[in-house]
Amino acid sequence: MKSFSFSSRDLICGLLFIAIGLFFAIQAYGLELGTAFRMGPGYFPLVLAGMLVLLGIIVIIQATQVEHEPMGPIAWRGLLFILPAPILFGLTVRGLGFVPSLFLTGLLAAFASAKMRPGTALLLVGGLTLFSVVVFSYALGLPFRRFGPWLGQ
Amino acid sequence: MHRLLYPLAATAIVALVSGPANAAGYPERSITMVVPFAAGGPTDTVTRLVAESMSKDLGQQIIVENVGGAGGTLGASQVAKADPDGYTLLLHHIGMATSATLYRKLPYDTLNAFEYVGLVTDVPMTIVAKKDFEPTDMKGLIEYVKANADKITLANAGIGAASHLCGMLFMSELKTALVTVPYKGTGPAMTDLLGGQVDLMCDQTTNTTKQIKGSTVKAYAVTSAKRLDALPDLPTVAEAGLPGMQVGIWHGIYAPKGTPAEVTQKLSASLQKALKDPNVVSRFAELGTVPVTDAEATPAGLKAKLESEVVRWKPVIEAAGQYAD
Amino acid sequence: MDLLNNLALGFVTAGHPWNLLFCLIGVILGTLIGVLPGIGATATIAMLLPLTFQLEPVSSLIMLAGIYYGAQYGGSTTAILINMPGESSSAVTAIDGYQMARKGRAGAALAIAAIGSFFAGTVSTILVAVFAPPLTAIALQFGSAEYFSLMIVGLVSSIALAHGSVVKALGMVVLGLLLGLVGTDIYTGTPRFNLGILELSDGLNFVALAVGVFGIAEILRNLENEHERDVMIKKVTNLWPTREDWKEMTAPILRGTAIGSALGILPGGGAILASFASYTVEKRISKTPGAFGKGAIAGVAGPESANNAGAQTSFIPMLTLGIPANPVMALMIGAMIIQGIVPGPNVATEQPALFWGIIASMWIGNLMLILLNLPMIGLWVKLLTIPYYMLFPAIIAFCSIGVYSVNSNVFDLYAVAFFGLIGYGLAKLRCEPAPLLLGFVLGPLLEEHLRRAMIMSRGDPTTFLTRPISLTLLLLAVAVLVVVLMPSIRKKRDEVFVED
Numbered sequence: 017m018k019s020f021s022f023s024s025r026d027l028i029c030g031l032l033f034i035a036i037g038l039f040f041a042i043q044a045y046g047l048e049l050g051t052a053f054r055m056g057p058g059y060f061p062l063v064l065a066g067m068l069v070l071l072g073i074i075v076i077i078q079a080t081q082v083e084h085e086p087m088g089p090i091a092w093r094g095l096l097f098i099l100p101a102p103i104l105f106g107l108t109v110r111g112l113g114f115v116p117s118l119f120l121t122g123l124l125a126a127f128a129s130a131k132m133r134p135g136t137a138l139l140l141v142g143g144l145t146l147f148s149v150v151v152f153s154y155a156l157g158l159p160f161r162r163f164g165p166w167l168g169q
Numbered sequence: 170m171h172r173l174l175y176p177l178a179a180t181a182i183v184a185l186v187s188g189p190a191n192a193a194g195y196p197e198r199s200i201t202m203v204v205p206f207a208a209g210g211p212t213d214t215v216t217r218l219v220a221e222s223m224s225k226d227l228g229q230q231i232i233v234e235n236v237g238g239a240g241g242t243l244g245a246s247q248v249a250k251a252d253p254d255g256y257t258l259l260l261h262h263i264g265m266a267t268s269a270t271l272y273r274k275l276p277y278d279t280l281n282a283f284e285y286v287g288l289v290t291d292v293p294m295t296i297v298a299k300k301d302f303e304p305t306d307m308k309g310l311i312e313y314v315k316a317n318a319d320k321i322t323l324a325n326a327g328i329g330a331a332s333h334l335c336g337m338l339f340m341s342e343l344k345t346a347l348v349t350v351p352y353k354g355t356g357p358a359m360t361d362l363l364g365g366q367v368d369l370m371c372d373q374t375t376n377t378t379k380q381i382k383g384s385t386v387k388a389y390a391v392t393s394a395k396r397l398d399a400l401p402d403l404p405t406v407a408e409a410g411l412p413g414m415q416v417g418i419w420h421g422i423y424a425p426k427g428t429p430a431e432v433t434q435k436l437s438a439s440l441q442k443a444l445k446d447p448n449v450v451s452r453f454a455e456l457g458t459v460p461v462t463d464a465e466a467t468p469a470g471l472k473a474k475l476e477s478e479v480v481r482w483k484p485v486i487e488a489a490g491q492y493a494d
Numbered sequence: 495m496d497l498l499n500n501l502a503l504g505f506v507t508a509g510h511p512w513n514l515l516f517c518l519i520g521v522i523l524g525t526l527i528g529v530l531p532g533i534g535a536t537a538t539i540a541m542l543l544p545l546t547f548q549l550e551p552v553s554s555l556i557m558l559a560g561i562y563y564g565a566q567y568g569g570s571t572t573a574i575l576i577n578m579p580g581e582s583s584s585a586v587t588a589i590d591g592y593q594m595a596r597k598g599r600a601g602a603a604l605a606i607a608a609i610g611s612f613f614a615g616t617v618s619t620i621l622v623a624v625f626a627p628p629l630t631a632i633a634l635q636f637g638s639a640e641y642f643s644l645m646i647v648g649l650v651s652s653i654a655l656a657h658g659s660v661v662k663a664l665g666m667v668v669l670g671l672l673l674g675l676v677g678t679d680i681y682t683g684t685p686r687f688n689l690g691i692l693e694l695s696d697g698l699n700f701v702a703l704a705v706g707v708f709g710i711a712e713i714l715r716n717l718e719n720e721h722e723r724d725v726m727i728k729k730v731t732n733l734w735p736t737r738e739d740w741k742e743m744t745a746p747i748l749r750g751t752a753i754g755s756a757l758g759i760l761p762g763g764g765a766i767l768a769s770f771a772s773y774t775v776e777k778r779i780s781k782t783p784g785a786f787g788k789g790a791i792a793g794v795a796g797p798e799s800a801n802n803a804g805a806q807t808s809f810i811p812m813l814t815l816g817i818p819a820n821p822v823m824a825l826m827i828g829a830m831i832i833q834g835i836v837p838g839p840n841v842a843t844e845q846p847a848l849f850w851g852i853i854a855s856m857w858i859g860n861l862m863l864i865l866l867n868l869p870m871i872g873l874w875v876k877l878l879t880i881p882y883y884m885l886f887p888a889i890i891a892f893c894s895i896g897v898y899s900v901n902s903n904v905f906d907l908y909a910v911a912f913f914g915l916i917g918y919g920l921a922k923l924r925c926e927p928a929p930l931l932l933g934f935v936l937g938p939l940l941e942e943h944l945r946r947a948m949i950m951s952r953g954d955p956t957t958f959l960t961r962p963i964s965l966t967l968l969l970l971a972v973a974v975l976v977v978v979l980m981p982s983i984r985k986k987r988d989e990v991f992v993e994d
Contacts (some may be wrong), residue, residue, distance in 0.1 A: 026659075029923040035667045040672050043687050047679075053953025057679035057686055060941040064672050071665040078661065087922055093714070094717035095918070098710060099911045100892065105894040106907030118891055125890040128717060129883035136884075144888050148895060151526075158899055159201065159232045165252075207824070214831045217543070235540065236902055239678070239695040243903075246692075271683070276692065322950060328683035350949055351681050353942065356818045363815060364634035366950065379816055379837065425618075456831065492683060 025087060026079030033072030041065035097128035113164030114153060119145045176388040193251030195255055195432050199230040202258045202422075205244025211292065211375040211456075215420055216260040218452050219289055222443035223436075240329040242268050242275060245423075249277035253427035255436070258286065261418045264329055266478035270486045271329050279479065283423040286428075287437045287443070287466035288474055291417035292458040293393035294335045295377045295403065297386045301493045307389045314369075315345055323347040324358040324370040331418045332358065334390065334482070335371035337489045344414045362386055373418055374399070374457030392416045399457040419461075419478075421471040433468050441466045501623060504850030508858055513556050515551065515856050520557035521862050524564020528571065530892045531578040531709055535565035536900070539825045543832070550849050551833035556855040558829055559809070562822050563615065563856070566805050567863050570607045570798055574600060576889060577707035582700065583801035585931045586769040588708065590786060590793030597789050600878060601733035602657055604871045606743050606791060608864055609735075614751040614799035618806035621755050622813075623853050626842075629807075630784050630814040633759045638946040639957050643967035644760070645940045648767045650971045651774035663929045666920075670933020671940065673698060683943060693905035702906045703934060705893045706913025707920065707927040710734035714918045733872060739791055744766040745775050746796035753796075754803030759810050766935050767819075772800035778977065806856055812837060813849060877985045 041063055050056025101124045108117040122141035126132050152158045204216045213235060220231040236244035241264040251257035269279040296310070304438050314321060323340075324442040325333040331354065340346055350367050352358035355376050361367045374391070378399055381388040390406045391397055392414055406414035422440060424433055444448055444460035453460055464470055488491075507513065528536040539558055546554035565581070573584040574591035587607065594603040621629070636644075652667055653660055676687040677697030688694035709711060735743065753775065755769040775901040777786045786793050806818060816837035818824035830837050835845060842849045899916075923927045951957035958964050 025923055029662060029665075029925060031609055032671070032919075032923070035673070036669060039677060040687065047684060048682070051953065052948055052955065055681075055945045055948060056625075057682055057684040060944065061672060061675050061686065064668055064675075066666060067901060068668045068672065071661055074661050075659070075665065083550065089718050090922070091714045091717040091918075094714045095915070098713060098717070099914055101890050102894045102897070102907040102910045105898070106904035109898060115623075118895070120654060121894055122887045122891045126883075126887040127544070128713075128886070131881075131883045137887075140884055144891055148891060151530075152899075156538070158895075159234050159902070210824070210828065211831075214828055215805065217832055237696070239692060243692065243695075261844070289612070327680050328678075348949060350946055352946075353680050353938075354824075356824060360811070360815070361637065362636070366637040385815070418985075452832075480610055 022131075023079045026075055030074075030076035030079060032070045033075060034069050035072075037065045037068030037072060039065075041069070093130060094128045097124055101125040109160070109164075111164045111166040113162050113167065114158075114160040115145060115149055115162050116167070118148055193436045195224055195435060196227050196229040198256065200256050201232050201234050202245045202247050202256060202260055203234050203236050204260055205236055205241035207235055208452075210211055211373055211418075212260070214375070214456070215290060215292075215453075215458075218449050219260070219422075219440070219443050222446040222449050224444050225441045226439045227435075234301070237451070240264055240268055242272055246276040248423065248425055249282040251425045253284070253425040253429075255424060255428050255432035257425060259283070259423040260289070260420060261423065262292075263334065263418050263427040263478065265333070265421065265423070266475055267329060267334060267486065269479045270483045271492055275490060280476065282426050284426060284428045284433050285467060285471040285475070286422035286424060286433050287440045288442065288461045288471045289420040289422060289454060289466070290458050290460050290461065291393075291419045292331075292373045292375055292456070293391050293397065293417050294331065294371050294373055295381065295391050295400075296335075296339070296369070296371045296389040297362065297377050297381065297404075298369045298389065299367070300385060300387050301365065302368055302387055304389070307404060307411075310389050311343060311409075311411070314343060314347070317426075318345045318347055321347045321369060322367045322413050323349050324362060324367040325349060325351055326355040326372070327351055327353060327356050330355070332372045333368055334485075335416055337485055338414060338416055339349065339371055341485055341488060342411055378457045390414075398454060419474060423471075423475065430468075435442050437467050497624060500846065500850045501854065503846060504623075504852075504854030507552060507851030508556065508849045508855035509957045511856065512550075513553050513851065514858070516553045516557040517535040517560050517859050518862055520560020521567075521866065522566035524561035524566075525568040525571075525863065525866065527561065527611030527696060528565035528568020530568075530896065531572050531576065531623050531705065531889055535562050535569075535581065536821045536825065538565060539822060539829075540900075541746070543825065543829055546829050546832065551830070551835055552851045554829060555826065555831060555848070555852055556859075558826055559852060560855060560859045560862075562826075563805050564863060566802055566869055566945060567608065567611055570611070570801075571604060571867075574603045574607065574794070575874060575878060576709070576885075578889070578893075579704055579931075582704070582766050582931060582935050583769045583797075583804070583837060585704065585708070586773045586797040587794060587801070589773070589928055590788075590790045591788035593787065594794065595878065599789065599954070601871050601875045602735045602739055602791075603794050604874060605733075605735050605868065605915070606739065606795050608867045608871075610743065610747045610750065610795045610799035611802035612860055612864040613747050614754060614803035615806055615863075616857060617751050618755045618803040619841075619853065619857040619860070622807060622856070622884070623850075626810050626814050626907075629759050629810055633811060634815075637961070637962060638943040639961050639964040640951060640967065641760075642940065642943040643964040643971070644767070645943065647934050647967050647974065648770060648932070648936060649940070650974045651771060652929050662923075662925050665932040666925050666929040667780055670930040670935075671937035672933075673703070673930075674700030674934045674937025675941060677938075680942065686775055689809050691905070697803060698934075699897070699900060699903075699906045700907060700908040700934065701900055702897050703930060705897060706910045706915075707917030707930060709889065710910065710914030711917030711921050713889065714914065715921055716882055716886070726755065733875065737907075742791045743795035744854045747770075747799045749775060750796035750801075751803045754800030754805075755807050758807030759801075767786070768800040768804035769797035770932055772796040774974075778974075793956055807961050809852070809856070813841060813852070816841070 024041055029101045044061040047058030048056030086106055095154040100120050105117055107120040119141055122144050123137060126137040126141055153160060153162055202220050204213050207210045220233050224231045234477045238245055241261055245259060245261055248257055248259035305315040317353055323336050355372060358370060362370050380386045381400060388403050390409045391403050392406050394415060396405055441463050444466055538561055569581050569584040570587045573579045573588035574595050577588050577592040579585040591603045653663055653778055676694055676697050680687050682919060685695055750772040753772045757768040773793060777783050786973040802892045812818055812823045827837050893909060897910055947957055
């Protein structure tokens with residue numbers, strides 16, 4: 017048998033399940049529960065939230081029995097550039113219009129990689145924007161404004 | 170500093186000058202017509218038919234944009250916030266009036282956030298049941314419903330849906346409470362009605378005409394003032410002794426508050442032409458719906474309709490005690 | 495003999511040069527759309543609806559149908575190549591297909607998916623032609639009690655999706671069920687779990703969730719060890735399926751086709767379960783269940799066939815009753831109405847050329863797809879040799895466009911970023927996203943049918959046991975559960991086959 021070890025991965029996972037379960041349970045508790053005939057909006061979620069908490073506890077108990085492996089590196093640079101990209105698109109697509117907004121989004125995402133050089137990025141994203149405009153705006157006729165009101169038109 | 174301000178000021182001046190002046194040359198570019206429901210639904214269909222015909226008349230493309238969600242209120246609030254330049258319009262149905270009561274926290278003021286273009290069409294409703302349902306006519310249905318209220322299930326397509334409104338009206342007219350069974354949309358509700366899982370439903374002719382003609386459901390009455398050409402054998406609710414059940418899912422075109430009157434007038438004139446377009450007329454007829462008259466397809470016609478309908482539905486919804494928020 | 499006449503009429507209609515052209519345009523567009531991550535068939539058909547104004551009704555419907563099953567083909571390509579499912583059905587394909595791709599077997603995975611889909615498409619088209627009316631009658635027997643029991647079978651089976659901890663997989667299913675309930679309660683109109691955000695009143699967007707937890711999370715994981723890996727795969731071994739592959743895929747394709755055809759007929763949720771159910775079956779009866787999740791051929795062949803078969807048979811309720819089985823079918827009905835054809839029980843008799851033309855075109859379209867896709871495989875695999883840092887900005891851009899195009903709602907884009915973060919965190923915790931997606935899709939259905947069944951039975955829970963179809967399904971669920979909960983049986987089996 018392996019010597020006693022503890023998986024921090026499973027511990028976090030279990031705690032996460034419990035936390036999410038409790039969040040839904042508290043929210044569901046404020047809703048009407050109803051009867052078995054006419055179940056209220058809170059009935060089913062409350063049952064599920066209870067199950068999730070229970071599963072979280074089981075995961076934690078099992079965490080003591082599993083041999084642990086390292087979590088591995090975290091893609092900080094990726095998180096910093098990838099996640100804001102769709103948000104940027106959302107913030108600017110109506111104002112700036114489809115073309116500039118997509119260009120900026122692609123550019124932001126491109127820098128998530130340490131290997132990307134500015135020149136390559138501009139070229140790549142420029143081509144990408146051109147392709148997208150042709151395919152989505154002209155060929156598929158998506159109802160996007162190509163250039164938005166922030167640019168004077 | 171002034172480098173930053175200059176384009177802003179220029180934009181403001183252009184906007185000020187071009188606003189009213191442009192109304193004469195309107196429309197100079199494509200117009201977006203927002204449908205606050207998913208593509209493919211009955212309201213979407215009505216919108217696309219009308220928009221296509223109006224595009225030809227106005228000489229500019231009308232792009233139909235589906236902004237679904239929250240019973241149509243998401244799309245409506247988007248248009249309420251749009252620039253009042255006539256390039257963003259809304260085609261909404263009766264839900265415009267009912268959501269004023271169904272939603273207690275609307276992000277716009279129903280009666281003051283829009284300019285009016287005109288009414289488009291009135292889709293009547295039909296009272297239908299599963300095909301082996303006992304009563305044979307409307308009179309029989311009323312008696313049967315009153316005697317067996319707690320045994321009968323009444324389907325609707327969700328809170329605020331046409332079938333929900335009609336169902337509420339049916340129960341309030343008959344002063345009885347049936348077991349209501351909500352569905353997520355008309356499709357699943359109709360499926361269960363065809364399969365005999367649920368007893369009764371009141372829904373738009375757009376959804377029921379083919380089923381009635383195919384005898385897969387039993388029809389009792391239509392909620393319009395006159396019998397329909399598409400279903401000549403089906404009596405009206407007034408003939409069946411329930412005149413208060415007269416109800417139609419009316420559709421209207423709106424523009425954001427502050428849109429110049431010249432623009433709404435021009436759109437209204439174009440709408441009136443579209444409603445006489447033989448293609449629109451014949452498609453509407455197949456759906457069992459009739460275009461409104463020229464007098465109703467005007468800003469005043471829509472304004473009057475919206476105001477009276479808000480007042481009409483308030484007590485019905487409050488009596489049912491179900492809100493959408 | 496009526497059938498032969500009808501089919502002949504169908505093939506004459508579908509074989510008209512214009513209709514062939516529109517069928518081709520449809521399948522090409524569908525494939526393109528399916529391949530681009532984040533854009534599903536629903537969004538595409540919604541976008542193209544206005545174009546169909548100008549066409550003949552038959553042509554426009556043939557084209558729309560082509561987009562629909564073309565997108566299914568294309569969607570599997572993206573799922574296999576970059577682990578990004580655009581529809582719930584290809585979420586399952588991603589599990590083993592992506593692992594095959596990482597092992598350098600992307601070509602084989604794509605070929606297997608295409609061949610399986612074509613076979614399933616052929617069989618299910620015949621089913622639609624021969625059995626449409628009687629099958630519809632069976633589908634109508636399904637009330638809420640039956641659907642609820644069917645969903646239970648689906649959920650119990652979903653445990654098989656796990657290739658790690660079963661408890662965590664269950665947790666992910668439950669989490670998915672809860673996320674599926676965010677929005678507005680359809681029975682009372684009460685808003686739930688929406689944190690006061692109006693955009694959440696219709697629930698979370700499936701595409702945003704899938705793109706986030708699968709696609710974005712996968713990109714982040716690939717960026718972790720940038721310096722170790724330049725391209726997705728280093729070497730590509732045999733582009734086409736080997737003789738062993740053929741042997742391994744035949745039975746799963748047959749079973750997948752049967753499962754998909756049967757479940758596709760059920761409106762509202764049937765087709766969703768098809769690929770999940772097929773995966774479960776394959777894993778359960780496999781001699782090497784341990785290979786699943788690591789690139790098992792049966793894990794691609796079965797679900798892909800099931801998914802395509804289900805897509806075809808989901809036309810049955812629409813064609814015979816005018817009832818949409820899924821959002822795509824709802825759009826097709828919209829397209830018919832715009833064309834002046836109100837779908838209903840009489841379409842087959844009133845518009846025989848249209849009805850049979852669509853059916854015939856389905857088979858023609860599937861044939862076009864396989865002819866189109868097999869030669870493309872080499873190209874797709876080449877795509878994987880592009881340096882990854884050049885590839886992912888395009889993926890992010892397409893996802894953003896795709897998600898935004900569904901509802902023109904910028905909130906969905908913020909949801910992508912949020913679920914990307916969540917998905918990455920869960921991946922770090924070794925929690926798998928596929929069960930989460932299944933739960934998300936089934937959550938609202940499960941609750942809806944449970945509550946409706948209870949309303950119909952006036953609060954009597956025995957309704958699930960007194961209705962024969964429901965009872966049968968529940969017994970099936972118990973049987974599956976017993977098999978799952980007897981690890982001793984499984985262990986013994988594993989041992990037996992280890993010795994082989």
